[in-house]
Amino acid sequence: MxxxxxxxxxxxxxxxxxxxxxxxxxxxxxxxxSAIVAETxxxxxxxxxxxxxxxxxxGPAELPSGWVTIxxxxxxxxxxxxxxxxxxxxxxxxxxxxxxxxxxDQAWEALRSGAVDKAGAGAMLGxxxxxxxxSAVSMGGPGLVAPGRTGQATMRLVPGDYVMECYVKTPEGxxxxxxxxxIPITVTDEDSxxxxxxxxxxxxxxxxxxxxxxxxxxxxxxxxxxxxxxxEFGLGNDVHVVxxxxxxxxxxxxxxxxxxxxxxxxxxxxxEFVGGTHEMPIGYTAYFTVDLEPGRYAWIAESxxxxxxxEEFTVE
Ligand SMILES: [Cu+2]
Numbered sequence: 229m230x231x232x233x234x235x236x237x238x239x240x241x242x243x244x245x246x247x248x249x250x251x252x253x254x255x256x257x258x259x260x261x262s263a264i265v266a267e268t269x270x271x272x273x274x275x276x277x278x279x280x281x282x283x284x285x286x287g288p289a290e291l292p293s294g295w296v297t298i299x300x301x302x303x304x305x306x307x308x309x310x311x312x313x314x315x316x317x318x319x320x321x322x323x324x325x326x327x328x329x330x331x332x333d334q335a336w337e338a339l340r341s342g343a344v345d346k347a348g349a350g351a352m353l354g355x356x357x358x359x360x361x362x363s364a365v366s367m368g369g370p371g372l373v374a375p376g377r378t379g380q381a382t383m384r385l386v387p388g389d390y391v392m393e394c395y396v397k398t399p400e401g402x403x404x405x406x407x408x409x410x411i412p413i414t415v416t417d418e419d420s421x422x423x424x425x426x427x428x429x430x431x432x433x434x435x436x437x438x439x440x441x442x443x444x445x446x447x448x449x450x451x452x453x454x455x456x457x458x459x460e461f462g463l464g465n466d467v468h469v470v471x472x473x474x475x476x477x478x479x480x481x482x483x484x485x486x487x488x489x490x491x492x493x494x495x496x497x498x499x500e501f502v503g504g505t506h507e508m509p510i511g512y513t514a515y516f517t518v519d520l521e522p523g524r525y526a527w528i529a530e531s532x533x534x535x536x537x538x539e540e541f542t543v544e
Pocket of ligand 1: 307308394395396404
């Protein structure tokens with residue numbers, strides 16, 4: 229499995245084009261929408277539709293640059309997400325599998341067999357991951373969503389070769405990415421023409437805080453996530469939304485967020501996730517849309533959950 233950058237490339241230059249025109253939704257996605265609960269795309273969005281299945285992504289292999297809304301309809305029976313990684317120049321998904329995926333698989337096998345603890349697995353990754361992995365850049369993607377839901381996130385993408393992946397685990401502890409949930413995406417020089425979304429709420433992510441501005445209310449909420457700080461090593465800061473029931477065990481949910489835990493990110497999820505976004509480089513903003521029914525929820529980070537990046541909230 230594949231995923232975590234040890235640091236973030238800082239040299240990504242965004243094309244400062246005008247983002248005023250509107251384009252129709254991309255129709256290359258899955259034909260059937262069936263019973264999927266889907267959020268409304270932001271006004272003027274360029275929308276790319278993907279279906280997440282157990283275990284595959286179905287959708288366009290090519291996207292424009294600029295503001296792009298990725299909608300991932302979870303048609304499977306397990307939770308899924310989209311994590312987008314921009315590869316360094318000259319690297320392909322094959323390099324990603326062989327140079328990055330294999331070390332993560334080895335670290336995971338050592339962890340699950342009890343041969344190493346988390347620190348040992350981290351040391352293994354430090355030794356086995358190639359130098360070029362430090363130049364791979366996390367570029368967001370819709371966060372965790374339960375079966376029957378749609379994850380929707382909008383990012384400003386730069387041209388290049390990306391990998392789209394999901395590294396949730398099956399009940400047997402196999403990463404979805406190893407079962408087909410990793411596809412190459414090319415982001416072209418052509419600009420989407422889409423506008424930057426407008427947000428109902430703002431979240432700023434620092435080490436190790438989820439700072440919320442605004443009050444979530446029932447209905448569709450578009451959340452702007454500002455990436456202000458990331459840990460120097462390991463996974464960056466991201467945010468997901470989880471619905472809490474009366475019997476939800478928060479400690480179990482927090483432990484589930486860490487892939488290094490034997491039960492971490494392993495189906496079935498201890499609670500229902502309804503949206504979020506993966507990390508982007510410092511200074512970037514990602515937008516995600518989530519449909520909130522009245523109830524109890526939490527904003528929760530992946531690697532930061534155990535370090536206090538959990539904020540419960542209630543929607544009246
Ligand atoms: Cu998945």
